[in-house]
Amino acid sequence: MISLILKKLNEKYKDDENYHSLSVILPYFKPYLKRTFLALGLAVPIGALDAVIALALKPYMDIVMMNKQMQSAWYLPILIVLFTTVQGTLNYLATYMNDWVGGRVTNDLKLALYSKLMRQSAGFFNKQTSGKIIKAYNNDADKSCAGLLTNMKTCISRLFSSLSLIGVLFYNSWELALIAVFVLTCAMIPLMKIKSAIKDIYNRSEGENAKVFTTYNEAFAGHNVISAYNLYDLKQKEFDNLTYRVFGLKMKITQHVAWLSPLMHIIVSVGIALVIGLGSYLIVKNQLTAGQFVSFITALIMLYTPIKGLGNNAKGISTCLCAMERVVDKLEKEPSIFDNDGAVDFPDFKDKISFKNIKFSYVKGKRVLNGISLDVKKGETVAFVGNSGGGKTTLVNLLPRFYNVKNGDLTFDDVSINSIKVDSLRDNISIVFQDNFLFEGSIKDNIRIGKLDASDEEIMQAVKESYLEEFVNSLEKGLDTQIGERGMLLSGGQKQRIGIARAFLKNAPILVLDEATSALDNQSEHVVQQAINNLMKDRTVFVIAHRLSTIQNADRIIVLDNGYIKESGSHQELMEIPDGLYKKLYEMQFN
Numbered sequence: 001m002i003s004l005i006l007k008k009l010n011e012k013y014k015d016d017e018n019y020h021s022l023s024v025i026l027p028y029f030k031p032y033l034k035r036t037f038l039a040l041g042l043a044v045p046i047g048a049l050d051a052v053i054a055l056a057l058k059p060y061m062d063i064v065m066m067n068k069q070m071q072s073a074w075y076l077p078i079l080i081v082l083f084t085t086v087q088g089t090l091n092y093l094a095t096y097m098n099d100w101v102g103g104r105v106t107n108d109l110k111l112a113l114y115s116k117l118m119r120q121s122a123g124f125f126n127k128q129t130s131g132k133i134i135k136a137y138n139n140d141a142d143k144s145c146a147g148l149l150t151n152m153k154t155c156i157s158r159l160f161s162s163l164s165l166i167g168v169l170f171y172n173s174w175e176l177a178l179i180a181v182f183v184l185t186c187a188m189i190p191l192m193k194i195k196s197a198i199k200d201i202y203n204r205s206e207g208e209n210a211k212v213f214t215t216y217n218e219a220f221a222g223h224n225v226i227s228a229y230n231l232y233d234l235k236q237k238e239f240d241n242l243t244y245r246v247f248g249l250k251m252k253i254t255q256h257v258a259w260l261s262p263l264m265h266i267i268v269s270v271g272i273a274l275v276i277g278l279g280s281y282l283i284v285k286n287q288l289t290a291g292q293f294v295s296f297i298t299a300l301i302m303l304y305t306p307i308k309g310l311g312n313n314a315k316g317i318s319t320c321l322c323a324m325e326r327v328v329d330k331l332e333k334e335p336s337i338f339d340n341d342g343a344v345d346f347p348d349f350k351d352k353i354s355f356k357n358i359k360f361s362y363v364k365g366k367r368v369l370n371g372i373s374l375d376v377k378k379g380e381t382v383a384f385v386g387n388s389g390g391g392k393t394t395l396v397n398l399l400p401r402f403y404n405v406k407n408g409d410l411t412f413d414d415v416s417i418n419s420i421k422v423d424s425l426r427d428n429i430s431i432v433f434q435d436n437f438l439f440e441g442s443i444k445d446n447i448r449i450g451k452l453d454a455s456d457e458e459i460m461q462a463v464k465e466s467y468l469e470e471f472v473n474s475l476e477k478g479l480d481t482q483i484g485e486r487g488m489l490l491s492g493g494q495k496q497r498i499g500i501a502r503a504f505l506k507n508a509p510i511l512v513l514d515e516a517t518s519a520l521d522n523q524s525e526h527v528v529q530q531a532i533n534n535l536m537k538d539r540t541v542f543v544i545a546h547r548l549s550t551i552q553n554a555d556r557i558i559v560l561d562n563g564y565i566k567e568s569g570s571h572q573e574l575m576e577i578p579d580g581l582y583k584k585l586y587e588m589q590f591n
Helices: 002-012 017-041 043-048 051-065 076-118 123-125 128-172 175-219 223-228 232-257 260-284 290-308 310-332 392-397 422-427 442-452 455-466 468-475 491-507 522-536 572-577 581-590
Strands: 352-363 366-377 381-385 407-412 427-434 509-513 541-544 554-562 562-570
Touching: 017 076, 017 128, 017 310, 043 051, 043 076, 043 128, 051 076, 051 128, 076 128, 076 310, 128 175, 128 290, 128 310, 175 223, 175 232, 175 260, 175 290, 223 554, 260 290, 260 509, 260 522, 352 392, 366 392, 366 541, 366 562, 381 392, 392 509, 392 541, 422 427, 427 491, 427 522, 442 455, 442 491, 455 468, 455 491, 491 522, 509 522, 554 572, 554 581, 562 572, 562 581, 572 581
Parallel strands: 381 541, 381 554, 427 509, 509 541
Antiparallel strands: 352 366, 352 407, 554 562
16 A cells, blocks of 8 residues: 555655655555554654643633642642643653664664665776765664654644644734744744755765764774884874864854854744734733733743754755665665576586677776686686786686676676576585685674585685694684684684685586685695695686696696787697797796
């Protein structure tokens, strides 16, 4: 039912940004509809009960103050206390329900955003910073959802408070009520423009705040470089400039919003002055009793008091709506890597992998691969070498479809990569990176990533094959040893062997080794290379290597230069090419 209503409204208000954002966010409240309506419904009596005190003052003034008859109005103070207690209790319940629903919806929204984030392509992450990710996928969710429900509750409460108090105004004097309503309307007009006035500045401010998060992350992850190069003053100066930019934008928002509250005070004071002037005249003419006038003034002040603070509320609402728009942008952003219509599972790989005239660019007009054509037979080990920037990593990154193949084609037994389900494709490819990322947790947790349902026996076999057994046995807690964030408690060689153990456990038919030993010392490289040799058995292997000593036994070595295949052959064949690129690279390393 809600979906149908939103669909009809969406057709009518499709060009309205605020409505579109709400139409995307509101379905997240659907599982909690009863509690949502309860939380918002409680705001109705909370607001309506504001009129009780103002309404009670009329008989109190006329009976007690004017006629001196206490017996007829003894119950009025008790009723005021009673109604105030009821209002306070309802307010507590509404606040509790509001926080509960807001918290649950925020969690659901964060789960949806995290799912979107995980499915983004490598190209997406190349353009982001950690600060932007945290702000966009976590903080904005808090501001939009919790803020939405809080502001809805406040608006409903104030709406029914205003309606009930306006009712009291008209009950006491329709002439004075018309003045009050006119002034109220004048006070609301400036609020209509506030969101558009601060939207651009607010978004810029959030961007600068994201940079603050990034700076803290860099201080944590790059502390060794900062210390080694004595970058304290430089980084402090950069952070000072950043914080002052954030401060400047914050003050710009204040400049656009802070004038609202004083303006409201002025408009409200004009309204009260007009009411007092006309009310005094009506009392003198016996057209208004003292009780009616006091009741009217009380209702008027109770009506106007929240209006005077609406400047700050408008800022909060605008902040919520801006955050909501950014969240909706993230929710509607489809990943560039997705399953095409009619996608199939990875084929029963029996023959070859073919790169067919592949051209690739990260930036338009700047080619990284220039028409690469290559067949790799099942079980073959192919190594890619060449100077930095030649296209080696780009080429192998197309295999697990980290980037889309748009020009040319990449096929597995003549099945195009673009027609294979992404998850099925990646299930059949193992990758050992140059710097294997380790997650916080134990050694076992990080190895089990290769196969989440692996038994302890399978994990131990992977440990043996990757030459980790001796190291693990030397630890007091063995595989249950905690390795710290990013594996900071391990050496480079130990990290690499954990990455190799993952690949053993995954047992995929295709293996990619992306400079897996380039950052290691000779002793660590020797051990890791032994583990890699075990891993390469009976697999189709793609190797990127700078150390040519590690690939001399490859079936084929491909020399890439500026996105072109310049040479291809075994180590011996390439060494026999006079003035060959491979021969020059080899002689530079070993001479």
